[in-house]
Amino acid sequence: MGRSADLPRGLVDRFLARGDRWPDDTGCPMLHVDMDAFYASVEIRDRPELVDRPVVVGGTAHRGVVASANYLAREFGVRSAMPTAHARRLAPHAVFVPPNFTRYQEVSRGVMAIFRDITPLVEPLSLDEAFLDVSGALRRLRLTPAGVARSVREQVEAAFGITCSVGVAPTKFLAKLASGMCKPDGLMVVPRSEVLTFLHPLPVSALWGVGKRTAEQLARVGLETVADVAATPLPRLRRVLGVALAEHLHALAQGHDDRPVVPSTREKSIGAEETFEVDHFDRELLKRELLRLSERSAASLRARGLRGRTVSIKVRFADFTTITRSKTLRVATDVTQEVYQTAAALLAEQVPAGAVRLIGVRIEQLVEGDGGEQLMFDAPERGWREAEQAADQARSRFGRAAVRPASLLTGGPARSGERAPRPE
Secondary structure (H helix, E strand, O other): OOOHHHOOHHHOHHHEOEOOEOOOOOOOOEEEEEEOOHHHHHHHHHOHHHOOOOEEEEOOOOOOEEEEEOHHHHOOOOOOOOEHHHHHHHOOOOEEEOOOHHHHHHHHHHHHHHHHHHOOOEEEEEOOEEEEEOOOOHHHHOOOHHHHHHHHHHHHHHHHOOOEEEEEEOOHHHHHHHHHHOOOOOEEEOOHHHHHHHHOOOEHHHOOOOOHHHHHHHHHOOOOEHHHHHHOOHHHHHHHHOHHHHHHHHHHHOOOOOOOOOOOOOOOEEEEEEEEEEEEOOHHHHHHHHHHHHHHHHHHHHHHOEEEEEEEEEEEEOOOOEEEEEEEEEEEEOOHHHHHHHHHHHHHHHOOOOOEEEEEEEEEEEEEOOOOOOOOOOOOOOHHHHHHHHHHHHHHHHOHHHOOOHHHOOOOOOEOOOOOOOOO
């Protein structure tokens, strides 16, 4: 789906909530809550002197990537996933801030807790957005869906000092579309009786699944608005786009989306990666980075009560050729040393020599943490896992540098950021 925040606003302004007034929200149990410029908003909240400045969060070195930009920076064309170097050219006077993912995760947990106090049907999509099905909470709260949305916005701002935008609609697709079109700090309601009135004037890029290439395919056959897609006979649309995509877009264009909110989506993998400022050939240096990434990934597993059976590494060479290699363990693990030994073996045995631009570690096939523990002949009396749990506790109190492997005490190589930032 195209960026809904970039769609023409004038077509849907009448669906915006204004003060205590909003369109009819009867039969609109789906909410999509999206934090406004989340990473940048947290940084500005913690540094009030930045409130009137363009702020860009992301890797601050030459190869860094923008993870978030506040709305003042966006006025100069800065966008998420843009190279930091390009963002500096667009907004040289902006304040560039390295990401603090630990802080963002902490705020995200608090925001999600507010959502779950309202309804157990919460489906997080990322740190900064989630779907809520509030149909079962309306009688208890004595509110309409839009009233719940207004309460969510007030609670988030009061507790964390940041704003969010909320879409209220009969379906998930429409709710997500509406939240993007009322940014920043807005509330939009799509009445059940006016779904097609809301949807049909929008360009085809509003449909989930339409990217630049698909939009060009549709434009070549004269389909430019959602109404055009809805009015096109399905056999013709299949010839243009193929069966699956044609049927998907035709249903959305008619306002149909029967996906429920799924509150217990299990994480499929956990990992981290680094983009170096300078390409590296040195295998010992690359192994130290694998240890650093293994430590970070295993700590994330332990914090979530998970273990993983498959360890994979990702290597991107100077010419941007990218390879992945993986190995599945006999027993799932959350132990740094086991993850690292597997990753280091993959690097030594399955990755050809060459200048490396990026390296990453990922742990897959996740299971709940009580799935057994692999024993090691050379483990200390209480085992590596117990030692790493004690280190986790020390780091939670005194910071990440409190306990570290000895080989990581020296500074690491120059890289674009603490880890490759995930755009919002």
